[in-house]
Amino acid sequence: MDRDVEELIQALIPKVTFPDKEKAEWLNEIIAQLWPSLNCYIIKYCRGKLQTKIKKKFESFRFEELDFGNQPPKIDGIKVYNKSISKDAIIIDFEVFYDGDCDINFSMSGTQIGRIKDFQMGVEIRVILKPILYKLPIVGGMQMFFLNIPDIHFELEGITSIPGFSYFARQKIEELINKKLVFPNKITKRFSKSVDAVELKSIEAEGILRVHVFEARDLEKKDVTGKSDPYAVLNVGAQEQKTKVINRELNPQWDHYCEFIILDPEVQQLHFKLFDQDELSEDDFLGRLVSRNF
Ligand SMILES: [Ca+2]
Numbered sequence: 001m002d003r004d005v006e007e008l009i010q011a012l013i014p015k016v017t018f019p020d021k022e023k024a025e026w027l028n029e030i031i032a033q034l035w036p037s038l039n040c041y042i043i044k045y046c047r048g049k050l051q052t053k054i055k056k057k058f059e060s061f062r063f064e065e066l067d068f069g070n071q072p073p074k075i076d077g078i079k080v081y082n083k084s085i086s087k088d089a090i091i092i093d094f095e096v097f098y099d100g101d102c103d104i105n106f107s108m109s110g111t112q113i114g115r116i117k118d119f120q121m122g123v124e125i126r127v128i129l130k131p132i133l134y135k136l137p138i139v140g141g142m143q144m145f146f147l148n149i150p151d152i153h154f155e156l157e158g159i160t161s162i163p164g165f166s167y168f169a170r171q172k173i174e175e176l177i178n179k180k181l182v183f184p185n186k187i188t189k190r191f192s193k194s195v196d197a198v199e200l201k202s203i204e205a206e207g208i209l210r211v212h213v214f215e216a217r218d219l220e221k222k223d224v225t226g227k228s229d230p231y232a233v234l235n236v237g238a239q240e241q242k243t244k245v246i247n248r249e250l251n252p253q254w255d256h257y258c259e260f261i262i263l264d265p266e267v268q269q270l271h272f273k274l275f276d277q278d279e280l281s282e283d284d285f286l287g288r289l290v291s292r293n294f
Contacts, residue, residue: 020079021076021077021078021079021093021095022077022078022079023076023077023078024075024077024078027075027078028072028074028075031072031073031074031075032072034072035070035072038072039068042068043066043068046063046066046104047063047066050176051063053172053176054172057168058108060107060108060109060110061106061107061108062106062107062108063104063105063106064105064106064107064112065103065104065105066104066105067102067103067104068100068102069100069101069102069103070101071098071099071100071101072098073096073097073098073100073121074096074097074098074099075094075095075096076095076096076097077094077095078092078093078094078095079092079093080092081093088130088131088132089128089129089130089131089132090128090129090130090132090139091126091127091128092126092127092128092129093124093125093126093127093147093267094124094125094126094127095122095123095124096121096122096123096124096125097120097121097122097123098119098120098121098122098123099120100118100119100120101118102116102117102118102119103115103116103117104116104117112158113158114156114157114158114169115156115157115158116154116155116156116157117154117155117157118153118154118155119152119153119154120151120152120153120154121150121151121152121153122150122151123146123148123150123151124146124147124148124267125144125145125146125147126143126144126145126146126147126183126264126267127142127143127144128142128143128144129141129142130142130143130200131195133192133194137191137192139191140190140191140192140194140195140200141188141189141190141191141192141195141200142188142189142191143186143187143188143200144181144186144187144188144189145181145182145183145184145185145186145187146177146181146182146183146237147183147237147263147264147267147268148182148183148237148267148268148269148271149174149177149178149182149235149237149238149271150177150182152173152174152177154173156169156170167282178237178238179238182237182238183237183238183263183268184203184237184238184239184261184263185238186201188200188201203261203263204263205261205262205263206262206263206264206265207262207265208259208260208261208262209236209259209260209262209265209270209294210257210258210259211234211241211257211258211259211260211270212255212256212257213232213234213243213254213255213256213257213258214253214254214255215251215252215253215254215255216230216232216251216252216274217250217251218250218251219250219251219252219274219276219286219287220250220276220286220287221250222276222278222284222286223248223276223278225248227248227249227250228248228249228250228276228284228286229245229246229247229248229249229276229277229278230245230246230249230250230252230274230275230276230277230286231243231244231245231246231254231274231275231277232254232256232272232273232274232275233272233273233274233275234258234260234270234271234272234273235270235271235273236260236261236262236268236269236270236271237268239260239261241256241258241260243256244256245277262294265293265294266293267292268292269290269291269292270290270291270292270294271288271289271290272288272289272290272291273285273287273288274286274287274288
């Protein structure tokens, strides 16, 4: 073959023929068209259930303006697992990124006290369609959950005058997401009455991760005494374990063992955070580590 023609053919063959994760622009187009309706649903949820929850702690709290903007969440990649992994189910992972132009105002006792802007969230969502039936509707049910704690960033403006509120707001948003959506918590939907609803909610773990939190060295001094009171918080999804606090120590030895249920060691993460405990203020952050592929 002529060398120039051969080079031309080589240049035309795509470099990556079977990417692991597929882009799904068609699905993003559907989400974009559904976004006004979804937006409406989220606003109703915030004004209803979420506002009621916050009112339990801050009675005069009220959402004034709720606008989740024109930017819908975007799917960056989709992966469908093959039959040898998924057995009697179809497993689909979605990489979702939301960079919203939201604008949320809230008040206490009628006075506007704060605003959330530029909410960003990156998350891996797993959808499991199971069991597969030999009659209609073919797919008997669905499970949906976040594989890991999502990365959330948002700006809170103008609430420094209320002690503890900023911390409380962040904590509540994270807690709400973790409790509802992060593995081992999940949303399930039954499509066929022949499917056992309890079984659909159950977890089929692949294994147990055992962690030995031994020690830390040369930690930052966070207290006026020139020491810190360190403890560690470990998370695999919404599963959380804590070590004890070791007072006034920069080289703590916890020698703490804990275990986590693992569904998929390829995609789940172990989050490890260190804090200095304080009696009269929020605990200080000392450091963090994320471990994958254990
Ligand atoms: Ca301390």
